[in-house]
Amino acid sequence: MITGKYPSLRLRRNRKQSWSRRLIQENTLSPNDFILPIFLIDGSNKKESINSMPGVYRYTINRLSQIVDRAIKKEIPMVALFPKTKNSLKNEIGSESLNENNLVCKAIIEIKKKYKNQIGIMCDVALDPYTSHGHDGLIKSNQIINDETIEVLINQSLLQAEMGCDVLAPSDMMDGRIGKIRQALDKSNRQNVQILSYAAKYASSFYGPFRDAVGSKGSLKGDKKTYQMDFRNSNEAIREVALDIKEGADMVMVKPGMPYLDIIKSIKEKFKIPVFAYQVSGEYSLISNAIQKKIINEDAVYESLVAFKRAGANAIVSYYADRIDKIIK
Ligand code: PBG
Helix, strand or coil, rough: CCCCCCCCCHHHHCCCCCCHHCCCCCCCCCCHHEEEEEEEECCCEEECCCCCCCEEEECCHHHHHHHHHHHHHHCCCCCEEEEEHHHHHHCCHHHHHCCCCCCHHHHHHHHHHCCCCCCCEEEEEECCCCCCCCCCEEEEEEEEEHHHHEEEHHHHHHHHHHCCCCEEEECCCCCCCHHHHHHHHHHHCCCCCCCCCEEEECHHHHHHHHHHHCCCCCCCCCCCCCCCCCCCCCHHHHHHHHHHHHHHEEEEEEEEEEHHHHHHHHHHHCCCCCCEECCCCCHHHHHHHHHHHHCCCCHHHHHHHHHHHHHCCCCCCCCCHHHHHHCCC
């Protein structure tokens, strides 16, 4: 719908002054749009930097309140917990995922005790931080086996829910796990636990720094292409989301973020449900390193985040979330 044309129509007129540009803005950011990932390590009194992710740290449980306080002060609605499990606790079947004293369980209890419902807690449901081979599922004759993996994921979900996790986020990409987890939650009287499905999760090179952060980088044998999606596909993402909604997902995630804005947009348009985007570790590192080297300026962060909103994302998981006040300014 175009009314009028040059020279009577000049789109630059609206851009002439800052006040006018502010009036015609279509998208903005607020702290409510963010989820902050937090990396956990065992031990005490440690805040450990991560080589590949400048500005991001791993926290021991007794230091956790430092970062959670910060998230609450900046009015971030939810944190996402990711453990760096000691190698000595990893095995073929990821049994540490079911230990009620594992890092994630301890962190949930700590946060709920101190902050009640001031902030939401989201936990990954997947085995990769706990398996010696670094895969998200169990392996039998060189295959990631689907249905047997789901049995473990159900127990991991029930355990996290019992500890007080608000939002379970299965990130494993096994078929059928959302329905099975929903059923198990409902059966055990946990109807109110939300499920955020990593519904469209691609096998991506952009996860590199994260695997470094959780210590699965060295151990990962092969790749995740038999369960995570092929980045050449978009129709398949629609099918994944449709199934997860049918199975009971409350919200869906698209991951990685910036190279997949088309996917966010089409899912939002088609399903009208809450769609979250994950600005993953590789995206964070690329932008942060380029800023550090003065290749691009700091405004690139804001630009990258608004792009998600423009595409239709409701919220963004971002390692920048704890600094969002400065970024929005
Ligand atoms: C594990 C998981 C991954 C990420 C979140 N959960 C990595 C993977 O699938 O290998 C990646 C997050 C990031 O790169 O920031 N299931």
